[in-house]
Amino acid sequence: xxxIDLAVIPGDGIGQEVVAQGLKVLSAVLPQDVxxxxxxxxxxxxxxxxxxxxxTDADLEALKQHDAILLGAIGxxxxxxxxxxxxxxxxxxxxxxxxxxxxxSKLLPGVATPLAGQPEIDFVVVREGTEGPYTGNGGxxxxxxxxxxxxxxSVNTAFGVERVVRDAFARAQARPRKKLTLVHKNxxxxxxxxxxxxxxxxxxxxxxxxxxxxxxxxxxxxYLVTDPARFDVIVTDNLFGDIITDLAAAVxxxxxxxxxxxxxxxxxxxxxxxxxxxxxxxxxxxxxADPSAxxxxxxxxxxxxxxxxxxxxxxxxxxxxxxxxxxxxxxxEEIGDALAAxxxx
Amino acid sequence: xxxIDLAVIPGDGIGQEVVAQGLKVLSAVLPQDVxxxxxxxxxxxxxxxxxxxxxTDADLEALKQHDAILLGAIGxxxxxxxxxxxxxxxxxxxxxxxxxxxxxSKLLPGVATPLAGQPEIDFVVVREGTEGPYTGNGGxxxxxxxxxxxxxxSVNTAFGVERVVRDAFARAQARPRKKLTLVHKNxxxxxxxxxxxxxxxxxxxxxxxxxxxxxxxxxxxxYLVTDPARFDVIVTDNLFGDIITDLAAAVxxxxxxxxxxxxxxxxxxxxxxxxxxxxxxxxxxxxxADPSAxxxxxxxxxxxxxxxxxxxxxxxxxxxxxxxxxxxxxxxEEIGDALAAxxxx
Ligand SMILES: CC(C)[C@H](C(=O)O)[C@@H](O)C(=O)O
Ligand SMILES: CC(C)[C@H](C(=O)O)[C@@H](O)C(=O)O
Numbered sequence: 001x002x003x004i005d006l007a008v009i010p011g012d013g014i015g016q017e018v019v020a021q022g023l024k025v026l027s028a029v030l031p032q033d034v035x036x037x038x039x040x041x042x043x044x045x046x047x048x049x050x051x052x053x054x055x056t057d058a059d060l061e062a063l064k065q066h067d068a069i070l071l072g073a074i075g076x077x078x079x080x081x082x083x084x085x086x087x088x089x090x091x092x093x094x095x096x097x098x099x100x101x102x103x104x105s106k107l108l109p110g111v112a113t114p115l116a117g118q119p120e121i122d123f124v125v126v127r128e129g130t131e132g133p134y135t136g137n138g139g140x141x142x143x144x145x146x147x148x149x150x151x152x153x154s155v156n157t158a159f160g161v162e163r164v165v166r167d168a169f170a171r172a173q174a175r176p177r178k179k180l181t182l183v184h185k186n187x188x189x190x191x192x193x194x195x196x197x198x199x200x201x202x203x204x205x206x207x208x209x210x211x212x213x214x215x216x217x218x219x220x221x222x223y224l225v226t227d228p229a230r231f232d233v234i235v236t237d238n239l240f241g242d243i244i245t246d247l248a249a250a251v252x253x254x255x256x257x258x259x260x261x262x263x264x265x266x267x268x269x270x271x272x273x274x275x276x277x278x279x280x281x282x283x284x285x286x287x288x289a290d291p292s293a294x295x296x297x298x299x300x301x302x303x304x305x306x307x308x309x310x311x312x313x314x315x316x317x318x319x320x321x322x323x324x325x326x327x328x329x330x331x332x333e334e335i336g337d338a339l340a341a342x343x344x345x
Numbered sequence: 346x347x348x349i350d351l352a353v354i355p356g357d358g359i360g361q362e363v364v365a366q367g368l369k370v371l372s373a374v375l376p377q378d379v380x381x382x383x384x385x386x387x388x389x390x391x392x393x394x395x396x397x398x399x400x401t402d403a404d405l406e407a408l409k410q411h412d413a414i415l416l417g418a419i420g421x422x423x424x425x426x427x428x429x430x431x432x433x434x435x436x437x438x439x440x441x442x443x444x445x446x447x448x449x450s451k452l453l454p455g456v457a458t459p460l461a462g463q464p465e466i467d468f469v470v471v472r473e474g475t476e477g478p479y480t481g482n483g484g485x486x487x488x489x490x491x492x493x494x495x496x497x498x499s500v501n502t503a504f505g506v507e508r509v510v511r512d513a514f515a516r517a518q519a520r521p522r523k524k525l526t527l528v529h530k531n532x533x534x535x536x537x538x539x540x541x542x543x544x545x546x547x548x549x550x551x552x553x554x555x556x557x558x559x560x561x562x563x564x565x566x567x568y569l570v571t572d573p574a575r576f577d578v579i580v581t582d583n584l585f586g587d588i589i590t591d592l593a594a595a596v597x598x599x600x601x602x603x604x605x606x607x608x609x610x611x612x613x614x615x616x617x618x619x620x621x622x623x624x625x626x627x628x629x630x631x632x633x634a635d636p637s638a639x640x641x642x643x644x645x646x647x648x649x650x651x652x653x654x655x656x657x658x659x660x661x662x663x664x665x666x667x668x669x670x671x672x673x674x675x676x677x678e679e680i681g682d683a684l685a686a687x688x689x690x
Pocket of ligand 2: 187188218430431434435587621
């Protein structure tokens with residue numbers, strides 16, 4: 001489309017700084033004839049402290065009017081753990097049915113990794129985003145007593161599992177290696193494991209060209225550090241996806257460059273793009289944050305909206321910048337400026 | 346005690362080979378005046394295929410008569426996923442109330458790690474063993490239909506959390522660094538997270554010398570590859586512990602050297618010691634398996650039974666052997682012989 005109407009949520013901590021650079025690069029990469037409109041929303045810790053609100057129905061209605069959402073980071077030590085996570089981040093993912101949580105990992109040339117021998121890393125995790133142990137089902141009885149019992153219920157539906165598995169197969173099919181790995185723990189979590197495994201095997205029949213593979217989540221963490229090249233596309237549940245994508249980010253350049261998309265493939269609701277990292281309050285406002293993860297999230301956003309050329313241009317710019325960067329330390333703004341210059345050049 | 350009455354479960358795949366070496370080293374390390382008696386049990390895939398049984402009440406009664414249990418590995422591709430895991434391994438851990446699942450990680454000198462720069466790694470994970478998502482609570486409705494719903498319930502009790510947290514604090518207190526890290530996901534799994542965090546903070550008051558720390562499980566996987574030296578003792582739930590101990594094993598020399606104890610601290614039931622690795626059917630019977638993890642599990646077993654000198658002797662032997670081993674390939678038996686020679690020397 002020839003215009004982009006973006007909801008922007010800078011959020012807390014370094015969110016403000018990195019989103020500013022993300023928008024700078026976005027403006028620089030867009031051709032003249034694509035009109036960019038942005039509307040900023042003040043969600044996050046400040047608003048919660050001032051009003052007690054995290055995300056209201058009216059907020060959701062307002063966000064829904066936009067083509068996509070760019071988020072910086074949400075979270076602050078002044079707010080009790082869980083309040084903004086459940087009350088904002090997860091509420092939004094669930095309300096807008098962001099069931100495909102897309103997290104690519106690519107170790108770019110010249111980028112430092114904690115792994116020895118600079119292995120080849122180029123895979124995508126498709127993390128389910130609306131089910132599993134993230135539903136908030138469960139509860140507590142006899143809270144605060146020696147007889148307290150707290151439960152968490154992982155909810156998995158055929159509908160929810162099948163749609164994300166099919167999405168992952170389609171993504172695997174579109175990649176050169178055409179390989180899809182299911183990550184679960186089906187030998188212990190046998191109810192959910194059976195649903196995931198059966199669904200995976202059933203949908204596989206529709207994609208005869210895709211090679212399939214199954215790995216337990218514990219073993220997957222081993223392969224991520226000993227043989228990450230074995231992965232092409234991974235599909236997994238919400239919690240396992242949360243865990244392995246942080247590890248995947250760590251081995252492929254760190255969370256400074258890990259981008260993600262919370263995607264509603266039907267387009268019924270706007271999709272949301274955000275760096276995998278958090279608000280990092282310890283370094284907020286100091287110009288130390290690397291905006292690359294946000295800039296790469298902008299690339300995912302552009303690709304989602306059909307602007308493939310511009311998405312690729314951003315990815316090439318980040319790649320070139322990282323290769324050139326070496327050990328020099330630059331500020332958040334310097335990196336943003338360098339990337340903006342590259343994409344418009 | 347001056348005698349050890351051991352139940353031995355070689356199990357499947359490489360279990361047979363590695364347990365034979367574990368017993369060889371055990372015999373070699375024990376002083377003349379400690380009488381060792383062993384009784385072998387044929388649990389695992391063969392027995393299941395022959396009788397349909399995994400672990401009967403009579404089996405539990407028989408195992409209960411012993412001072413401790415040494416297990417090789419259980420699992421075979423001929424048995425559907427979950428049958429032996431739930432029907433044997435987990436059934437035994439639950440029946441014998443093995444609530445402290447102890448998994449030390451130490452990167453020994455000369456041992457290969459996938460991490461660059463040979464970091465210092467020396468920590469212990471105390472994984473809860475009888476609760477969390479491992480209880481088997483949950484179920485399936487409308488199985489096999491497009492309306493299937495499968496749930497898994499993580500059950501956490503004040504009783505269960507407090508005893509394992511207190512055990513972990515005591516272990517941290519006894520180590521030079523006296524540091525304990527709670528790993529959970531309390532910002533999303535808020536019911537269980539609240540119970541774990543509150544219990545952790547409450548028990549911390551009894552251990553004023555222990556430094557405490559909290560990390561989300563996703564971030565923990567990052568630190569395990571970027572800064573494993575930050576960990577001393579970790580306490581965590583059953584599933585998170587499963588995941589991070591495989592990663593911990595991978596970075597600290599591989600699952601070839603990762604030992605574990607399933608401990609019932611009260612002594613009401615015998616504790617069980619086993620390598621973290623599985624039955625590895627692909628290399629079974631070829632003499633390729635490294636028995637070091639089993640031998641180190643024997644060391645944990647000896648320490649548990651009060652034979653500290655012998656436990657340390659085994660650990661020193663494995664350490665010296667690994668330092669000397671370099672890239673030479675030796676058979677399972679050769680490694681066992683070398684270790685037996687060292688501990689008796
Ligand atoms: C902040 C938290 C709710 C979130 C999650 O667990 O999904 C984060 O860890 C992530 O991966 O985006
Ligand atoms: C085989 C399986 C049941 C087991 C577990 O998940 O606990 C294994 O992975 C382990 O870590 O001992």
